[in-house]
Amino acid sequence: MLKNIQEWILLLGIFGITALIGNWAGYNILPLAAVPGMIMLIVICLAGFILRELIPVNFPSIAYISIIGVIVSMPWFPGSGKVVEWTTEVQLLALATPILAYAGIAIGRSWTDFVKLGWKTIVVATLVMLGTFLGSAVIAEIILRFQGII
Amino acid sequence: MEGNESSLVGIWKDWRLHAIVLGIVIVTELIGTFKIPVGPGVILLLPMLYALVIGLGLYFTPVVKEKQSKNAEPIIVLGVALLLAKIGVIIGPSLPEVIAAGPALLLQELGNLGTILIALPVAIWLGMKREAVGMTHSIGREPNVGLIMDKFGISSPEGRGVMAMYIFGTVFGAVFLGLISGLLATLTPLSPLSFAMASGVGSGSMMAAASGSLIAAFPELESQIVAFSGASNLLSLSTGLWVSIFIGLPLTEKIYARMTRNREGY
Numbered sequence: 001m002l003k004n005i006q007e008w009i010l011l012l013g014i015f016g017i018t019a020l021i022g023n024w025a026g027y028n029i030l031p032l033a034a035v036p037g038m039i040m041l042i043v044i045c046l047a048g049f050i051l052r053e054l055i056p057v058n059f060p061s062i063a064y065i066s067i068i069g070v071i072v073s074m075p076w077f078p079g080s081g082k083v084v085e086w087t088t089e090v091q092l093l094a095l096a097t098p099i100l101a102y103a104g105i106a107i108g109r110s111w112t113d114f115v116k117l118g119w120k121t122i123v124v125a126t127l128v129m130l131g132t133f134l135g136s137a138v139i140a141e142i143i144l145r146f147q148g149i150i
Numbered sequence: 151m152e153g154n155e156s157s158l159v160g161i162w163k164d165w166r167l168h169a170i171v172l173g174i175v176i177v178t179e180l181i182g183t184f185k186i187p188v189g190p191g192v193i194l195l196l197p198m199l200y201a202l203v204i205g206l207g208l209y210f211t212p213v214v215k216e217k218q219s220k221n222a223e224p225i226i227v228l229g230v231a232l233l234l235a236k237i238g239v240i241i242g243p244s245l246p247e248v249i250a251a252g253p254a255l256l257l258q259e260l261g262n263l264g265t266i267l268i269a270l271p272v273a274i275w276l277g278m279k280r281e282a283v284g285m286t287h288s289i290g291r292e293p294n295v296g297l298i299m300d301k302f303g304i305s306s307p308e309g310r311g312v313m314a315m316y317i318f319g320t321v322f323g324a325v326f327l328g329l330i331s332g333l334l335a336t337l338t339p340l341s342p343l344s345f346a347m348a349s350g351v352g353s354g355s356m357m358a359a360a361s362g363s364l365i366a367a368f369p370e371l372e373s374q375i376v377a378f379s380g381a382s383n384l385l386s387l388s389t390g391l392w393v394s395i396f397i398g399l400p401l402t403e404k405i406y407a408r409m410t411r412n413r414e415g416y
Contacts, residue, residue: 069238
């Protein structure tokens, strides 16, 4: 467990530094200004990973992390103002770029399987993604309009 | 499949990998976002999309070795964890809004019925057999692969179908959703907030690409887009499997049976 925590901190730290530099290169936010927000996000992740280990229920750590993030930023939570203020300096898109860079390197190994898919498979798979995406958007649109939210 | 924690040991020492990623991030963020007008709509090219393509390209050069590619996989999970923490702190202050949109968030989870209605008939029309059931019953992420393997076995036609969908999604999913979400939101009369909900398909990188492109097209709606896509992704993660078990798969089976019977009848 302690060994794991150490690995998590190191890797989240490395990932965080990369994201902060991207945050600077792409969104002109100086790394120093975004460091408190990044530390905050890393602490939330660690809390989620540790809860996952401590609580003997099969509940994914990413769900804990999302819920902790929501709770500590709700207006009634002590210090939530600071949490929101600090984390605003870390751009969402700056976190996404390194994720997809690592993903690109990782999916290289799936590439040989990918090129073996026939054209029919590609057509159908494209329609599956398009169908899910459009299907969800149409249902959401109908209900949001019905509720008068949009 | 996404890595487990034990495989994390020592990955932080892979400096070659981290340096490559840092290099990719700096270059792609400096290039910035490009907007390609398509009629009244816009296709958005985001740094994260270049990052994915450059990463994939580097895999085929001596810069990236097998070890880096293996080590990169569990780090994605950690990166997605940070992304979800960030989404959490955006949802927190706007939680009342998210709750008000609860009915839409819940029901749009049934959106993969769209898949069955659009993709399944085409699959059958193209001459696919039982592979079509595995492929089109859902968007084919980890829980869906598990479900099909459990029900039909790994070497069944259904199993081959769901694996094909999984591989396609892994390699092409984020790029595809990133390109079409901004385009559809600018081209169709549907609200960007509806597409934000649709972005939460249950995969961190696909959600990031789809919602990122919406944010770039509608920066004034950023916090609502993030809150809705994040909440929807969380719901997909927790309900996606159940929607597949109780609605997606049975419905796919029913339509498949009806369509193939009709064909034999003619």
